Amino acid sequence: MQEIIAVLGAGVMGAGIARVLARAGHEVRVFDVRPEAAASAAESAGASDHDTVASAVAGATIVLEAAPERLEVKRELIARVEAAIEGTSSADAVIASNTSSIAPDALATGMRDPSRLVIAHFFNPADTVPLVEVVPGPATPQATVDRMVALLEGAGKTAVPLAQQVEGFIANRLQAALYREAMHLVELGVASPAQIDATVTAGLGPRWALAGPFEIMDLGGLDVWTSVTDGIFPTLGDASAAPGMLRERAERGELGAKTGVGFLPRDADAAAEFRRRLTALLAARDDLG
Numbered sequence: 001m002q003e004i005i006a007v008l009g010a011g012v013m014g015a016g017i018a019r020v021l022a023r024a025g026h027e028v029r030v031f032d033v034r035p036e037a038a039a040s041a042a043e044s045a046g047a048s049d050h051d052t053v054a055s056a057v058a059g060a061t062i063v064l065e066a067a068p069e070r071l072e073v074k075r076e077l078i079a080r081v082e083a084a085i086e087g088t089s090s091a092d093a094v095i096a097s098n099t100s101s102i103a104p105d106a107l108a109t110g111m112r113d114p115s116r117l118v119i120a121h122f123f124n125p126a127d128t129v130p131l132v133e134v135v136p137g138p139a140t141p142q143a144t145v146d147r148m149v150a151l152l153e154g155a156g157k158t159a160v161p162l163a164q165q166v167e168g169f170i171a172n173r174l175q176a177a178l179y180r181e182a183m184h185l186v187e188l189g190v191a192s193p194a195q196i197d198a199t200v201t202a203g204l205g206p207r208w209a210l211a212g213p214f215e216i217m218d219l220g221g222l223d224v225w226t227s228v229t230d231g232i233f234p235t236l237g238d239a240s241a242a243p244g245m246l247r248e249r250a251e252r253g254e255l256g257a258k259t260g261v262g263f264l265p266r267d268a269d270a271a272a273e274f275r276r277r278l279t280a281l282l283a284a285r286d287d288l289g
């Protein structure tokens with residue numbers, strides 16, 4: 001079924017999401033508070049760019065926001081969408097958020113119709129990584145979750161619906177647990193960021209492209225993993241907030257690929273080169289069947 005989809009926010013994620021959905025045959029409109037970003041994303045996706053939210057959502061069946069990860073920005077944008085669609089043919093439109101971590105009930109608070117909301121959490125780069133987490137809010141009907149899963153699978157994505165909301169959903173909770181321990185090991189002086197990265201790219205990462213944690217535990221033996229987790233769990237880092245080595249860099253403006261330096265120097269084409277290599281890796285994995 002072809003949808004009419006308004007993508008609101010045409011940055012790193014929104015531009016890729018627009019490409020994915022347009023490539024799947026849907027009518028895609030793009031809006032961004034930066035008209036040049038909307039125009040560029042629309043051209044790249046073969047979509048139309050719009051200079052107002054109202055114009056972008058007029059007649060839309062799905063609205064997908066990829067605005068900055070700030071609750072107040074997302075809430076204000078969602079309110080503008082609901083005001084624009086009220087009483088129109090788009091009144092039944094689904095409003096999907098690409099938020100990385102904000103719980104759906106926080107986004108739904110204050111909505112005219114919270115049943116419109118669902119989370120569709122794409123991964124960076126959106127037009128390369130297959131995974132999209134679909135997270136219901138407290139008032140989201142199952143039919144909306146099912147419709148979003150069907151849309152995403154029809155676009156060639158791997159949609160993982162969550163049974164209930166949880167902060168950070170699945171993948172970012174798993175990433176955050178790993179990143180917390182990675183930074184803890186650097187702060188302990190056990191290894192450098194480059195060495196920690198090498199343990200993932202030369203060991204864990206290739207395995208994880210083929211088998212997730214439960215399959216890996218099954219392959220390794222649950223007796224062994226019982227002993228290992230009994231021994232290691234009590235020693236893991238327990239930071240409950242961003243550690244200094246992360247927060248201080250962010251506060252200094254050392255943001256990573258965005259600024260040329262983060263934990264390590266990053267080339268200007270680091271993101272593009274990563275996308276190229278990831279695309280090739282995923283193609284090789286798909287060839288394995």
Ligand SMILES: NC(=O)C1=CN([C@@H]2O[C@H](COP(=O)(O)OP(=O)(O)OC[C@H]3O[C@@H](n4cnc5c(N)ncnc54)[C@H](O)[C@@H]3O)[C@@H](O)[C@H]2O)C=CC1
Nearest residue numbers: 009010011012013032033034066067068069099100122124
């Ligand atoms: N960057 C990443 O790796 C990932 C980000 N996300 C999530 O996707 C969302 C967008 O993130 P990015 O694309 O990285 O951010 P970004 O900063 O690259 O893009 C955000 C875009 O939204 C525009 N914008 C700002 N206020 C707006 C408004 N009121 N209405 C419409 N557009 C507005 C900005 O001009 C910008 O082009 C966030 O919720 C983020 O957490 C999800 C997965 C991965």
Ligand SMILES: O=C(O)[C@@H](O)C(=O)[C@H](O)[C@@H](O)CO
Nearest residue numbers: 099100122123124171172175
């Ligand atoms: O890794 C991803 O693409 C997603 O899990 C995200 O949401 C991003 O990592 C985001 O949390 C930070 O860029």
